Amino acid sequence: ETGVTQSPTHLIKTRGQQVTLRCSSQSGHNTVSWYQQALGQGPQFIFQYYREEENGRGNFPPRFSGLQFPNYSSELNVNALELDDSALYLCASSLRRSNLYEQYFGPGTRLTVT
Protein backbone atom coordinates (compact mmCIF):
# COMPACT_ATOMS: atom_id res chain seq x y z
CA GLU A 1 0.00 0.00 0.00
CA THR A 2 1.43 3.35 -1.06
CA GLY A 3 -1.04 5.59 0.76
CA VAL A 4 -2.18 7.11 -2.54
CA THR A 5 -5.87 6.65 -3.20
CA GLN A 6 -7.91 7.25 -6.33
CA SER A 7 -11.61 7.42 -7.03
CA PRO A 8 -13.62 6.07 -8.63
CA THR A 9 -12.17 2.64 -9.37
CA HIS A 10 -14.08 2.19 -12.60
CA LEU A 11 -16.04 4.58 -14.75
CA ILE A 12 -18.02 4.26 -17.97
CA LYS A 13 -18.79 7.43 -19.91
CA THR A 14 -20.16 8.27 -23.32
CA ARG A 15 -18.21 10.03 -26.05
CA GLY A 16 -18.51 13.80 -25.73
CA GLN A 17 -19.10 13.75 -21.97
CA GLN A 18 -16.83 15.17 -19.31
CA VAL A 19 -15.18 13.27 -16.45
CA THR A 20 -13.41 14.14 -13.21
CA LEU A 21 -11.01 11.73 -11.56
CA ARG A 22 -9.68 12.24 -8.04
CA CYS A 23 -6.47 11.45 -6.26
CA SER A 24 -5.39 11.75 -2.67
CA SER A 25 -1.62 11.98 -2.24
CA GLN A 26 0.52 10.17 0.26
CA SER A 27 0.88 12.17 3.46
CA GLY A 28 3.71 14.71 3.26
CA HIS A 29 4.00 14.61 -0.54
CA ASN A 30 3.71 17.95 -2.32
CA THR A 31 3.87 16.87 -5.96
CA VAL A 32 1.30 14.90 -7.93
CA SER A 33 1.61 13.54 -11.45
CA TRP A 34 -1.01 12.01 -13.69
CA TYR A 35 -0.38 9.28 -16.23
CA GLN A 36 -2.53 7.60 -18.86
CA GLN A 37 -1.96 3.92 -19.55
CA ALA A 38 -3.60 2.43 -22.61
CA LEU A 39 -4.08 -1.32 -22.73
CA GLY A 40 -0.80 -3.13 -23.30
CA GLN A 41 1.30 0.04 -23.06
CA GLY A 42 3.43 1.74 -20.46
CA PRO A 43 2.07 4.81 -18.66
CA GLN A 44 2.32 8.13 -20.49
CA PHE A 45 2.89 11.37 -18.56
CA ILE A 46 -0.06 13.78 -18.75
CA PHE A 47 0.97 16.57 -16.38
CA GLN A 48 2.32 17.34 -12.94
CA TYR A 49 1.29 19.73 -10.19
CA TYR A 50 3.53 21.21 -7.54
CA ARG A 51 2.22 23.65 -4.95
CA GLU A 52 -1.06 23.95 -6.85
CA GLU A 53 0.61 25.02 -10.11
CA GLU A 54 1.06 22.97 -13.27
CA ASN A 55 4.71 22.03 -13.45
CA GLY A 56 5.11 20.33 -16.78
CA ARG A 57 2.86 18.72 -19.32
CA GLY A 58 3.12 15.82 -21.69
CA ASN A 59 1.74 15.57 -25.20
CA PHE A 60 -1.93 15.81 -24.28
CA PRO A 61 -4.51 18.31 -25.62
CA PRO A 62 -5.94 21.14 -23.49
CA ARG A 63 -9.14 19.19 -22.87
CA PHE A 64 -7.06 17.36 -20.28
CA SER A 65 -6.80 19.68 -17.29
CA GLY A 66 -6.06 19.37 -13.63
CA LEU A 67 -6.12 20.90 -10.20
CA GLN A 68 -4.12 20.46 -7.04
CA PHE A 69 -5.61 21.57 -3.75
CA PRO A 70 -3.90 22.97 -0.62
CA ASN A 71 -4.08 19.55 1.02
CA TYR A 72 -2.21 18.20 -2.05
CA SER A 73 -5.15 16.17 -3.31
CA SER A 74 -5.71 16.46 -7.03
CA GLU A 75 -8.23 16.18 -9.84
CA LEU A 76 -7.88 15.24 -13.49
CA ASN A 77 -10.61 16.59 -15.75
CA VAL A 78 -11.17 15.43 -19.30
CA ASN A 79 -13.66 17.26 -21.52
CA ALA A 80 -15.26 16.11 -24.76
CA LEU A 81 -14.33 12.48 -24.18
CA GLU A 82 -13.14 10.45 -27.14
CA LEU A 83 -13.06 6.69 -27.55
CA ASP A 84 -9.25 6.75 -27.39
CA ASP A 85 -9.44 8.22 -23.90
CA SER A 86 -10.36 4.76 -22.64
CA ALA A 87 -7.45 3.82 -20.41
CA LEU A 88 -6.20 3.34 -16.87
CA TYR A 89 -5.48 6.71 -15.29
CA LEU A 90 -2.82 6.69 -12.61
CA CYS A 91 -1.82 9.38 -10.22
CA ALA A 92 1.49 9.39 -8.43
CA SER A 93 2.65 11.50 -5.54
CA SER A 94 6.19 12.37 -4.63
CA LEU A 95 8.20 14.64 -2.40
CA ARG A 96 10.14 17.18 -4.37
CA ARG A 97 13.75 17.02 -3.29
CA SER A 98 16.98 17.03 -5.20
CA ASN A 99 18.10 14.15 -7.37
CA LEU A 100 15.57 11.52 -6.50
CA TYR A 101 12.00 11.48 -7.67
CA GLU A 102 10.64 8.20 -6.48
CA GLN A 103 6.96 8.27 -7.22
CA TYR A 104 4.22 6.42 -5.37
CA PHE A 105 1.31 5.33 -7.50
CA GLY A 106 -2.33 4.93 -6.65
CA PRO A 107 -4.38 1.92 -7.82
CA GLY A 108 -5.73 3.79 -10.82
CA THR A 109 -9.12 4.60 -12.31
CA ARG A 110 -10.21 2.50 -15.28
CA LEU A 111 -12.12 4.77 -17.69
CA THR A 112 -14.14 3.28 -20.52
CA VAL A 113 -15.57 5.61 -23.14
CA THR A 114 -18.35 4.16 -25.30
Place this chain on the structure above:
Amino acid sequence: SQQGEEDPQALSIQEGENATMNCSYKTSINNLQWYRQNSGRGLVHLILIRSNEREKHSGRLRVTLDTSKKSSSLLITASRAADTASYFCATYNGGATNKLIFGTGTLLAVQP
Protein backbone atom coordinates in the same frame (compact mmCIF):
# COMPACT_ATOMS: atom_id res chain seq x y z
CA SER B 1 6.12 8.84 -26.25
CA GLN B 2 7.78 5.81 -24.72
CA GLN B 3 11.41 6.17 -23.70
CA GLY B 4 12.41 2.84 -25.15
CA GLU B 5 11.86 -0.83 -25.42
CA GLU B 6 11.76 -3.64 -22.95
CA ASP B 7 12.80 -7.10 -23.89
CA PRO B 8 11.30 -9.61 -23.91
CA GLN B 9 7.70 -8.46 -24.29
CA ALA B 10 6.58 -11.59 -22.47
CA LEU B 11 8.37 -14.26 -20.47
CA SER B 12 7.07 -17.52 -19.02
CA ILE B 13 9.17 -19.49 -16.52
CA GLN B 14 8.77 -22.13 -13.83
CA GLU B 15 8.74 -21.31 -10.15
CA GLY B 16 12.27 -21.30 -8.77
CA GLU B 17 13.89 -20.18 -12.02
CA ASN B 18 15.45 -16.78 -12.53
CA ALA B 19 13.83 -14.12 -14.71
CA THR B 20 15.79 -11.46 -16.56
CA MET B 21 14.23 -8.44 -18.21
CA ASN B 22 16.05 -5.81 -20.23
CA CYS B 23 15.28 -2.17 -20.80
CA SER B 24 16.78 0.25 -23.29
CA TYR B 25 16.31 4.00 -23.22
CA LYS B 26 17.15 6.90 -25.51
CA THR B 27 18.27 9.97 -23.57
CA SER B 28 20.61 10.73 -20.70
CA ILE B 29 19.13 10.01 -17.29
CA ASN B 30 19.40 10.96 -13.64
CA ASN B 31 18.07 7.63 -12.46
CA LEU B 32 16.22 4.57 -13.67
CA GLN B 33 13.45 2.88 -11.74
CA TRP B 34 11.70 -0.46 -12.03
CA TYR B 35 8.03 -0.91 -11.24
CA ARG B 36 5.71 -3.92 -11.03
CA GLN B 37 2.06 -3.85 -12.04
CA ASN B 38 -0.42 -6.58 -11.19
CA SER B 39 -3.38 -7.13 -13.50
CA GLY B 40 -3.60 -3.57 -14.85
CA ARG B 41 -3.70 -1.99 -11.41
CA GLY B 42 -1.39 0.51 -9.75
CA LEU B 43 2.36 0.46 -10.13
CA VAL B 44 4.54 -0.67 -7.25
CA HIS B 45 8.03 0.80 -7.00
CA LEU B 46 10.67 -1.93 -6.84
CA ILE B 47 14.07 -0.36 -7.05
CA LEU B 48 15.86 2.81 -8.15
CA ILE B 49 19.37 2.98 -9.55
CA ARG B 50 21.17 6.26 -10.02
CA SER B 51 23.12 7.08 -13.16
CA ASN B 52 26.43 6.81 -11.30
CA GLU B 53 25.63 3.32 -10.01
CA ARG B 54 26.27 0.13 -11.96
CA GLU B 55 24.51 -2.48 -9.86
CA LYS B 56 22.00 -2.55 -7.03
CA HIS B 57 20.38 -5.31 -5.02
CA SER B 58 17.16 -5.51 -3.08
CA GLY B 59 16.13 -8.89 -1.74
CA ARG B 60 15.69 -11.20 -4.73
CA LEU B 61 16.09 -8.30 -7.17
CA ARG B 62 19.28 -7.30 -8.92
CA VAL B 63 19.41 -4.32 -11.23
CA THR B 64 22.28 -3.34 -13.48
CA LEU B 65 22.73 -0.12 -15.40
CA ASP B 66 25.01 0.53 -18.35
CA THR B 67 24.78 4.20 -19.25
CA SER B 68 27.19 3.80 -22.17
CA LYS B 69 24.74 1.38 -23.80
CA LYS B 70 21.67 3.15 -22.37
CA SER B 71 20.39 -0.11 -21.00
CA SER B 72 19.36 -1.74 -17.75
CA SER B 73 18.43 -5.21 -16.66
CA LEU B 74 16.27 -6.55 -13.85
CA LEU B 75 16.99 -10.01 -12.51
CA ILE B 76 14.50 -11.75 -10.23
CA THR B 77 16.05 -14.78 -8.60
CA ALA B 78 14.21 -17.86 -7.34
CA SER B 79 10.93 -16.66 -8.84
CA ARG B 80 7.57 -17.34 -7.23
CA ALA B 81 4.08 -17.53 -8.65
CA ALA B 82 3.37 -14.24 -6.85
CA ASP B 83 5.98 -12.53 -9.07
CA THR B 84 3.59 -12.89 -12.01
CA ALA B 85 3.01 -9.32 -13.19
CA SER B 86 4.05 -6.74 -15.75
CA TYR B 87 7.39 -5.06 -15.12
CA PHE B 88 8.23 -1.58 -16.36
CA CYS B 89 11.39 0.42 -16.37
CA ALA B 90 11.06 4.19 -16.08
CA THR B 91 13.66 6.88 -16.48
CA TYR B 92 13.95 10.27 -14.86
CA ASN B 93 16.19 12.80 -16.59
CA GLY B 94 16.58 15.30 -13.77
CA GLY B 95 14.68 18.11 -15.46
CA ALA B 96 12.47 20.72 -13.83
CA THR B 97 9.51 18.42 -14.28
CA ASN B 98 10.16 15.20 -12.48
CA LYS B 99 8.23 13.08 -14.91
CA LEU B 100 8.96 9.44 -15.47
CA ILE B 101 9.22 8.06 -18.97
CA PHE B 102 8.16 4.43 -19.08
CA GLY B 103 9.14 1.58 -21.29
CA THR B 104 6.70 -0.77 -22.92
CA GLY B 105 6.86 -3.40 -20.21
CA THR B 106 7.59 -7.11 -19.88
CA LEU B 107 4.78 -9.48 -18.94
CA LEU B 108 6.19 -12.17 -16.63
CA ALA B 109 4.27 -15.38 -15.95
CA VAL B 110 5.67 -17.70 -13.29
CA GLN B 111 4.16 -21.16 -13.48
CA PRO B 112 3.77 -23.04 -10.16
